[in-house]
Amino acid sequence: MHPISFYRSIIFKLSLLLFWPAILIVVRPAVVFAEQPNILFIYTDDQSHRTVSCYEAAYSWVNTPNIDSLAKRGTRFTHAYIGSWCAASRLSVLTGRQQHAIESFRATGEYPGNVYDPKQCQFFPKLLRERGYYTAQIGKWHTGDDSGFGRDWDHQIVWNRIKFPKNSPNYYDNQMIVRDGGDPVLTRGYSTDNYTNWAIDFINGKTRDSQKPWMLWLCYGAVHGPFTPAERHQAAYADAEIPVPSDIYGPRPGKPKYVRDVGFWEKNETGIPVEKKVRDLPPVAMVDIPGKPLKDWVRQYQQGVLAIDEGVGRLIKALESTEQLDNTVIIFTSDQGFAWGQHGFKNKVAPYDAAIRGPLIIVKPDTKPAVVRTPVTGVDLTSTIMAQAATKPQWKIHGRDLTPLIDGSESLAGDQAKMLLTHTARNYGKNTAVIPKPGDKALTHGPGVPWYAILCEGKYKYVRTLIEGEVEELYDVDNDPEELDNLALKPAFQKVLASYRANTITELQRTEAPFIDNLPPVKMMGETGR
Numbered sequence: 162m163h164p165i166s167f168y169r170s171i172i173f174k175l176s177l178l179l180f181w182p183a184i185l186i187v188v189r190p191a192v193v194f195a196e197q198p199n200i201l202f203i204y205t206d207d208q209s210h211r212t213v214s215c216y217e218a219a220y221s222w223v224n225t226p227n228i229d230s231l232a233k234r235g236t237r238f239t240h241a242y243i244g245s246w247c248a249a250s251r252l253s254v255l256t257g258r259q260q261h262a263i264e265s266f267r268a269t270g271e272y273p274g275n276v277y278d279p280k281q282c283q284f285f286p287k288l289l290r291e292r293g294y295y296t297a298q299i300g301k302w303h304t305g306d307d308s309g310f311g312r313d314w315d316h317q318i319v320w321n322r323i324k325f326p327k328n329s330p331n332y333y334d335n336q337m338i339v340r341d342g343g344d345p346v347l348t349r350g351y352s353t354d355n356y357t358n359w360a361i362d363f364i365n366g367k368t369r370d371s372q373k374p375w376m377l378w379l380c381y382g383a384v385h386g387p388f389t390p391a392e393r394h395q396a397a398y399a400d401a402e403i404p405v406p407s408d409i410y411g412p413r414p415g416k417p418k419y420v421r422d423v424g425f426w427e428k429n430e431t432g433i434p435v436e437k438k439v440r441d442l443p444p445v446a447m448v449d450i451p452g453k454p455l456k457d458w459v460r461q462y463q464q465g466v467l468a469i470d471e472g473v474g475r476l477i478k479a480l481e482s483t484e485q486l487d488n489t490v491i492i493f494t495s496d497q498g499f500a501w502g503q504h505g506f507k508n509k510v511a512p513y514d515a516a517i518r519g520p521l522i523i524v525k526p527d528t529k530p531a532v533v534r535t536p537v538t539g540v541d542l543t544s545t546i547m548a549q550a551a552t553k554p555q556w557k558i559h560g561r562d563l564t565p566l567i568d569g570s571e572s573l574a575g576d577q578a579k580m581l582l583t584h585t586a587r588n589y590g591k592n593t594a595v596i597p598k599p600g601d602k603a604l605t606h607g608p609g610v611p612w613y614a615i616l617c618e619g620k621y622k623y624v625r626t627l628i629e630g631e632v633e634e635l636y637d638v639d640n641d642p643e644e645l646d647n648l649a650l651k652p653a654f655q656k657v658l659a660s661y662r663a664n665t666i667t668e669l670q671r672t673e674a675p676f677i678d679n680l681p682p683v684k685m686m687g688e689t690g691r
Contacts, residue, residue, distance in 0.1 A: 197293065197550055198526065199489040200376040201364075201476065202542075204254075205469055205519075206247065206301065206332075206385040207509060209498035210239075212466045213520045218642065222401050223463060227474035228522070231493055235524030236531045236567045240617065240638070242517050243496055243539040245584040246510045246607055247385075248275060250496035250539055251304045252589070255284040257543030257558030259672045261583050264590035266305070271326045273445060277305045279312060283556060285543055286313040286376065292552045295373040297363055300356040300380035301332075310342040316368050317341055318359045320352070320382070330446040332382045333389040351391050353383050357472035364479040376550065381472070383465045384499075386447035390464035397464050403456040406502040406515075408645060409434055413504060415647030416634070417626045419609050423505035426455060434502060440608060447508075459501050487526050490549050492542065495519035503643070510584065510607040512615050512624045512634075513644050517582075525549070525567050533566045535573055536580040536617035559672045580617040581668040584610065585676075594675035596627050604628075616665040621648075623661035629681035635661060 210216045215229040215237060244250025249260045256263055265278035282305075286296040290313070297316040302308045306324040310317045318340050322329035325337040325345065336355075338348040348355065360379045362368050369375055390397070410428075413421050426434040434455040443449045473493065480486040496519070500506035503515030510516060521537060523545070540560030547554060548562045561577050572578060585593045586606035596612055597604035604611050612627040622644070624634035635649040635658050648654040662683075669677045 197374040199374050199485055200294075200546060200549060201480070201489055201491045202376065202378045202546065203381070203473065203476070203491070203493045204251075204300075204378060205381045205493075205495040206383060207497065207499045208384055208466065208469070208495035208519055209500075209515075210241070210518050210520045211498070212384070212463055216520060220401065220403070220463070222398055223466075225466060225470040227470045227477065228493060228520070230477065231473070231491060231522045231524050233530055235491070235522055235528070236533055238521040238523070238537050238563075238566075239532060239534050240514075240536040241494060241519055241521035241538070242536065242580070242582050242615065242617070243494055243519055243521070243542070245497060245512070245517055245582065245610075247303045247496050248273075248587075249584070249589075252282075253539035254542050255286075255304065256282060257285060257540050257547075257554060257556075257560050259540060259559050259581065259583055259674070260589055261585050261593045261669075261675060262559070262590060262673045266589040267592065268587045273303070273323060273329055274326060275305055275323055277307070279307065279309070284309060284313045285547060285552075285554070286378070288547065288552050288555060289376050289550050290315065292550060293373060294550060295370045295375045296377075297369065297375065298378045298380065299359050299363070300352075301382040302380070308339070315370070316363065318356075330387075332385050332387065332446055351468065353381055353391065353468040353472060356381055357475055360472075360476060361479045364476065364485065365483060374550075376546070379476075381469055383469055384462055386444075388458070388462050388465055390461060391468045394464045394467040397467060398460050401456070401460050401463070403459045405434055405455065406504075407643065408504055409455075409502040411505060415632065415650050416504070417611075417628070417631050419605075419611060419626075420504055420511070423609075425505060425507040426502055429454075436507065444607065455502050458507070462499070462501065489526070490546075491524040492522075492546070494521040494542070508607055508610075510610040512582075512584065512610075512613050512626075514622075514638065514642065515644075523563070523567055525564075528567055529569065531567075531569065535566060535578065536622075537561075537563060538580050538582050541580075557673075578618050579664055579668055580615075581665065581672060582615045582617075583613070583669070583674065584615075585612050586610075591675055594679070596676050596679055596681060599628060614665050614669060616661055616668060618661070618664070621657065621661060623649075623658070623665060625662070625665060625680075625683065627676070627681055630684045631681075633658060633662065633683050 211218045214223045214225045215232045265281040268275045295315050298314045299318045302319045302321040308319050308321050320336045328337040337345040339345050427437040429435045436453045438451040497509045497517040498519045499509050500516040544560035545563040614625045616623045620639040622636045622638050633649040634647050636644045649658050
C-alpha cells in the first residue's frame with residue numbers, strides 16, 4: 162500500500178472510532194422512526210357516519226372536504242361500530258376488551274362520576290410508552306377521575322369531566338383544563354378550536370420529545386349535546402332538506418318492545434316532526450326542547466362537524482409542514498353515532514346503525530386507497546394500533562388487527578370475519594354476571610335501551626336483546642340499510658338466524674362474558690306474541 166494511502170486509512174479508522182457514538186446518536190432516531198410510525202388518533206363524540214360526505218348515507222348537502230381527503234388517501238370502513246356510548250366506547254379502545262370484560266370500572270358519586278383501578282384496568286398507551294413512544298392525550302376525558310398522566314401519557318391537556326362534574330355540561334366553552342397533572346384552569350374559547358391548536362403545537366414539537374415517535378389521542382367533544390356549532394358556522398346549510406325517517410312515529414313492527422314504545426317526536430300543526438317532552442331530567446348537556454323541528458336539530462348537529470373538518474385540515478397541514486405526513490398513521494373515528502328520528506330515537510346507545518354507526522378512516526403510509534365493508538368495532542382499533550407500533554399486549558385483548566384490510570385484503574376469513582359488540586348499560590366486568598330484570602335501572606341506559614349483544618358478519622347483522630322472551634333481530638344491511646325488515650321473523654331465514662345466534666354465544670364465550678351462562682331465553686318462531 163502506498164504510504165499516503167496507508168496513513169489515510171489509519172486516519173479514517175480513527176475518525177470512525179472517535180465519531181461513531183455521535184453517528185449512532187444521530188441515526189438511531191431515524192431507525193426507530195422507520196420501524197415505529199407516529200400515530201395520530203382523532204376521536205370525535207357522537208358523530209354519525211351520515212355527517213361525513215364521502216359516506217353513502219350522508220345527506221347530499223353535507224360537505225367535509227378535509228375528512229374526505231383522508232379517505233382519498235386511506236382505508237374507509239363503511240360499517241364501524243366503535244361502541245354504544247361514550248364511556249364504554251373509550252374503555253374498549255383503551256383496554257382492547259369488550260365492556261363486559263373490563264374489571265374494576267364502575268360509576269360512582271355525582272354523575273358522570275366513575276372510577277377504576279389502573280392495575281386491573283390497564284390502558285394500551287402505557288405499553289407504547291414502554292416501547293419508546295411519546296404519548297399524549299388532548300381533549301375530552303370520560304374514563305375515570307384518574308386520567309393517567311405520568312402512567313399512560315407523557316403529555317396531557319385534558320378536560321376531565323369526571324373529575325369536575327359541575328363543569329361536565331360545558332362541552333363547547335368555559336372548560337376546566339388540566340395540563341400535565343397541574344391545577345385546573347377555567348379556559349375560554351370554542352373547544353374544538355382549542356383542541357386543534359394544542360394538537361398542532363404537539364405536532365410541531367413544542368410539547369413533545371422530538372427524538373421519539375409519538376402517539377396522540379385527540380378527543381374532540383363535538384358533536385355531543387347540546388350540539389353547539391362554532392359561531393362562524395351557525396348560518397351553514399341554510400337550504401338543507403331533511404328527509405323524515407320512515408318509522409319516526411311507529412308502530413315499528415318486528416322490533417323489541419322498548420323500540421316500539423319510543424316516542425321522541427310528534428307532528429306539529431303544520432304536519433312536520435318536532436321534539437316532544439319525554440324526559441323530565443335529560444342527560445347532562447342533552448337539552449330537550451319540545452316543539453323544536455327535527456330539521457333544525459339535524460342542521461345544527463351537522464354544523465358542529467364543520468369545525469372538526471377544519472381542524473382535520475389544519476392537522477394535515479401541520480404534518481405536511483413538519484415533513485411527518487409520510488410517517489404518520491392517521492385514524493379518524495367517533496365513539497358512536499347518533500339517531501335523529503330513525504326508529505323514533507333522539508339518542509345513541511340503541512343497537513341500530515342510525516344510533517351507533519360512525520365513520521372510520523385509517524391512513525397508513527404507502528398503502529392504496531380502499532373501501533372496506535367488513536364490520537369493525539373499538540377493540541379492533543386497539544389491536545391495530547399496537548400492531549402498527551410493533552407493540553405486544555401484556556393482557557388478553559379481544560380485537561382483530563385490521564392491518565390486512567388496510568394493506569389490501571378484501572376481507573377477513575373464518576372467525577376473524579365476526580364482529581361482536583355488547584351493551585351492558587353502566588355495568589362492567591364481573592358486575593355483568595347477573596343480567597338485571599325489567600324494571601331494574603341497571604338494565605337500561607340512554608334512554609331505556611336494555612342490555613344487548615350484536616354480531617355482524619358479511620351482510621347480516623344480528624341483535625339479541627337480553628330480556629327473556631324478547632324477539633331476536635336479523636337484518637340484511639346491504640339491502641335494508643334502515644333496518645326496517647326483521648328477517649328473524651321469517652321462516653326462510655331460520656337457519657341463518659340459528660347460525661348467528663350460535664356464533665354470538667361463541668364470541669361471548671371467547672371474550673369472557675360473565676353472563677354467558679345466564680342468557681335469557683329468546684322467543685322462538687311460532688310462539689304467540691311474535
